[in-house]
Amino acid sequence: MVETILSLILPGLGHLLRGEARAGWPFILAALVHLGIFLVALLRGKLAWVTGPGEYWFSSTVLYVILFLIWAGAPLDLRRRSRRRREREEYGRGYWEIVRGRFIRDKKGLTGATILLVVLYLALFAPFFSPYDPLRMDLKNFLSPPSRAHPFGTDNFGRDILSRVIYGSRVALGVGAAATIFNMILGGFLGLIAGYYRAASDAVIMRVLEIINSIPFLILALLVMSVFGSGIPQLIIVLGIFGIQPARIIRSEVLSVREEDYVMAGKALGGSDLRIILKHILPNSIASLMVVATMQIGVNIIVIAGLSFLGFGVKPPTPSWGAMLEQAFEYMRVAWWMAVFPGLAIVLTVFGFNILGDSLRDVLDPRLK
Amino acid sequence: MLSYVIRRLLQMGLVLLGVTILLFIIMKLAPGDPARIMAGMRGTPEVIEAIRHKLGLDRPLHVQYWRFLTELLTGKLESMTFHMPVKDLILQRLPATVELGFAGFLLAIIISIPAGIISALRRNSLIDYSVTTFALVGISTPVFWTALILMIFISVQLDLLPVCGRGETLWGWSILTLDGLKHLIIPAVALSSVLMAMNTRLTRASMLEVLRQDYITTARSKGLKEWVVILRHAFRNALLPVVTNAGMQFSEVLFAGAVLTETTTAWPGVGRLMFEAIARRDQTVVFGLTFLMAFGFVLFYLIVDILYAYIDPRITYD
Numbered sequence: 001m002v003e004t005i006l007s008l009i010l011p012g013l014g015h016l017l018r019g020e021a022r023a024g025w026p027f028i029l030a031a032l033v034h035l036g037i038f039l040v041a042l043l044r045g046k047l048a049w050v051t052g053p054g055e056y057w058f059s060s061t062v063l064y065v066i067l068f069l070i071w072a073g074a075p076l077d078l079r080r081r082s083r084r085r086r087e088r089e090e091y092g093r094g095y096w097e098i099v100r101g102r103f104i105r106d107k108k109g110l111t112g113a114t115i116l117l118v119v120l121y122l123a124l125f126a127p128f129f130s131p132y133d134p135l136r137m138d139l140k141n142f143l144s145p146p147s148r149a150h151p152f153g154t155d156n157f158g159r160d161i162l163s164r165v166i167y168g169s170r171v172a173l174g175v176g177a178a179a180t181i182f183n184m185i186l187g188g189f190l191g192l193i194a195g196y197y198r199a200a201s202d203a204v205i206m207r208v209l210e211i212i213n214s215i216p217f218l219i220l221a222l223l224v225m226s227v228f229g230s231g232i233p234q235l236i237i238v239l240g241i242f243g244i245q246p247a248r249i250i251r252s253e254v255l256s257v258r259e260e261d262y263v264m265a266g267k268a269l270g271g272s273d274l275r276i277i278l279k280h281i282l283p284n285s286i287a288s289l290m291v292v293a294t295m296q297i298g299v300n301i302i303v304i305a306g307l308s309f310l311g312f313g314v315k316p317p318t319p320s321w322g323a324m325l326e327q328a329f330e331y332m333r334v335a336w337w338m339a340v341f342p343g344l345a346i347v348l349t350v351f352g353f354n355i356l357g358d359s360l361r362d363v364l365d366p367r368l369k
Numbered sequence: 370m371l372s373y374v375i376r377r378l379l380q381m382g383l384v385l386l387g388v389t390i391l392l393f394i395i396m397k398l399a400p401g402d403p404a405r406i407m408a409g410m411r412g413t414p415e416v417i418e419a420i421r422h423k424l425g426l427d428r429p430l431h432v433q434y435w436r437f438l439t440e441l442l443t444g445k446l447e448s449m450t451f452h453m454p455v456k457d458l459i460l461q462r463l464p465a466t467v468e469l470g471f472a473g474f475l476l477a478i479i480i481s482i483p484a485g486i487i488s489a490l491r492r493n494s495l496i497d498y499s500v501t502t503f504a505l506v507g508i509s510t511p512v513f514w515t516a517l518i519l520m521i522f523i524s525v526q527l528d529l530l531p532v533c534g535r536g537e538t539l540w541g542w543s544i545l546t547l548d549g550l551k552h553l554i555i556p557a558v559a560l561s562s563v564l565m566a567m568n569t570r571l572t573r574a575s576m577l578e579v580l581r582q583d584y585i586t587t588a589r590s591k592g593l594k595e596w597v598v599i600l601r602h603a604f605r606n607a608l609l610p611v612v613t614n615a616g617m618q619f620s621e622v623l624f625a626g627a628v629l630t631e632t633t634t635a636w637p638g639v640g641r642l643m644f645e646a647i648a649r650r651d652q653t654v655v656f657g658l659t660f661l662m663a664f665g666f667v668l669f670y671l672i673v674d675i676l677y678a679y680i681d682p683r684i685t686y687d
Contacts, residue, residue, distance in 0.1 A: 214384055217625065223647070227398070228398075228399070305511055310628075328517065329517060333525050339518060346514065347514070351505060
């Protein structure tokens with residue numbers, strides 16, 4: 001009881017009291033980080049509950065939800081722990097517990113996860129972190145090099161580049177993730193069908209994939225975007241439909257899983273195809289799906305940047321890294337800072353996804369144990 | 370072997386046919402009337418109708434497709450805005466791209482294979498960590514940004530190399546003149562960066578796999594010199610997966626990379642032509658080029674498959 005009350009004062013204190021410091025620190029740390037963001041937002045007068053500009057409202061809501069989850073999570077976690085201590089002796093460790101243990105010890109994965117967390121937080125709380133409005137022009141101050149007032153300099157309209165880079169993470173992560181979800185649903189569906197049913201559906205799906213695959217992803221996306229017009233919704237749909245190469249990987253995964261004894265047993269027991277796919281094939285393919293999805297977001301972010309750079313992706317004035325580089329290209333001779341910082345943001349984010357994907361592949365694959 | 374090649378060629382034809390159908394569908398779904406684009410500003414309804422008739426746009430869809438296909442394959446496709454056949458336009462620009470592609474490809478191979486081998490041999494050393502980190506950063510970096518940064522810092526700030534364009538050429542090749550070579554460096558380095566990074570990772574992973582095998586231990590215990598073991602026993606076997614993956618990813622990266630690099634550095638190749646044609650809404654050039662890229666891709670793939678048999682005598686096709 002005391003522990004629960006303590007964890008309501010500061011999440012994680014209850015864990016410390018019980019001598020489970022390793023489980024408690026993350027809670028304390030998370031609570032402190034979020035309280036810090038809360039304070040920053042409060043001091044800068046950007047915290048808005050229901051009123052205020054839309055972007056403030058979004059960030060504030062997310063912040064409150066996360067704070068609530070941390071506070072509610074700590075006592076719940078305490079309870080779960082006291083229950084599981086008894087169960088552990090009976091059941092041993094499950095697959096995901098083993099994976100988590102391995103992931104925590106993997107420096108590469110932790111680095112990637114940290115980078116991505118930072119980028120994610122910049123995206124979620126962009127209005128709290130960015131020093132200026134990313135769209136506000138200051139024509140007296142255009143193309144000024146990095147200084148104390150503008151750490152990343154200003155662009156040709158006098159807009160603050162640091163603020164635009166921070167806001168750009170919203171587009172990169174948002175569009176990248178949305179397109180990847182599309183990819184995984186569509187590609188996963190096709191891969192499952194092709195791998196599970198084989199025969200005609202397999203042949204047809206594989207031929208279609210071959211056709212799409214024979215045109216480079218960026219070129220195909222460029223072609224379709226140039227024909228049907230650019231913009232964020234179009235970008236998500238086009239990348240979502242044509243980036244279905246994960247279907248290949250999922251198919252080969254399904255092909256190997258469907259030969260396993262437990263699938264045979266499921267069939268012998270009279271399980272329907274849908275049941276076997278949902279209960280056996282999908283859970284056993286989830287590991288490789290996670291790896292593929294992580295890598296695919298990185299690819300999508302690069303393609304989005306490339307398309308925007310060529311002028312067929314995200315339209316200005318929406319701050320996106322690719323479109324910022326397009327402008328930087330025009331002012332190449334006078335303003336190096338316009339090109340350097342958005343590009344570094346792309347590299348850092350994609351690097352984060354790539355090392356996280358690399359590490360997940362090592363961690364999730366039981367064959368390498 | 371011959372029957373395998375023939376079967377693959379048939380398959381290749383089928384894929385390319387699919388590509389033309391896909392392109393035709395996109396072309397038909399596109400909003401905007403191509404006749405209007407061709408007529409330009411002075412287009413009266415009569416002129417547009419005449420162009421429409423000349424292009425066969427008033428005929429049924431399957432007739433239009435057949436016309437599109439035959440024109441594409443016989444090279445009679447006419448550009449909508451450049452006022453010349455697409456074939457001539459491409460032939461005019463192709464040498465520049467071939468040159469850039471080869472330069473980038475060679476640069477990537479020359480650096481990545483030794484880097485991958487050394488990194489695998491010195492596993493978990495400082496060299497290995499720097500090579501793998503560098504390669505990871507490399508695959509995360511968009512080629513156009515690499516090109517842009519090189520242009521800004523090497524050409525504009527330090528004034529060491531020309532900013533853009535192709536420079537002097539001799540018999541159509543810029544590598545033969547000093548000025549042309551200077552122009553080639555930045556685009557080639559930018560284009561090769563991703564290839565280099567990818568290939569380093571592949572070579573390293575593949576070498577690590579092979580070095581675990583028993584025959585490497587046997588070769589070493591026979592008292593063979595280390596370099597013989599590495600090059601003749603390990604590397605030759607490690608090459609196989611490198612060639613497969615490289616074949617597939619290289620052409621993808623090379624074509625998409627060419628469009629981005631050439632556009633950034635104003636290299637007058639087909640990649641830049643692609644961008645220009647898209648900007649001018651010149652559909653026939655865009656589709657002709659896309660078809661060419663798809664053709665290049667499947668051809669590359671076939672060559673890789675056949676190369677296989679030469680690299681690895683264990684593989685036979687029948």
